[in-house]
Amino acid sequence: MASQSGTDGKGLGISTTSPARSSRDLRQPGLESDARAWVWLSQAASATGVVATKIDKLSRAERQRAMKTYEAVFEHPVLPFSADTGEGLDDLWKLIDRLLNNNNLRAGSKRR
Secondary structure: OOOOOOEOOOOOOOEOOOEEEEEEEOOOOOOHHHHHHHHHHHHHOOEEEEEEEOHHHOOHHHHHHHHHHHHHHHOOOEEEOOOOOOOOHHHHHHHHHHHHHHHHHHHHHHHO
16 A cells, blocks of 8 residues: 655655555554554555454453553554454455545545
């Protein structure tokens, strides 16, 4: 989802007109490095989303606590996802589609 053209000048390959998503291991919520990465990404990308991975590794109670922590840290909705079980896969595809379509709508309006 990131583009090499029109980068933010730091050579990191994220275009200010490109959508991006951040994937984080749900078993380690609230890491300071995750929060810093999210601040940078949300400023650098045109549209963003957060995906919490490995949700199948936690009990239901642990998952709920971790999701609340993540949503508080990121101040953004967090999509739970498990590659092993496929839980959240449909929602992940919807998120990707929404991010790409929002970006395409913005790009189209700038061309006019």
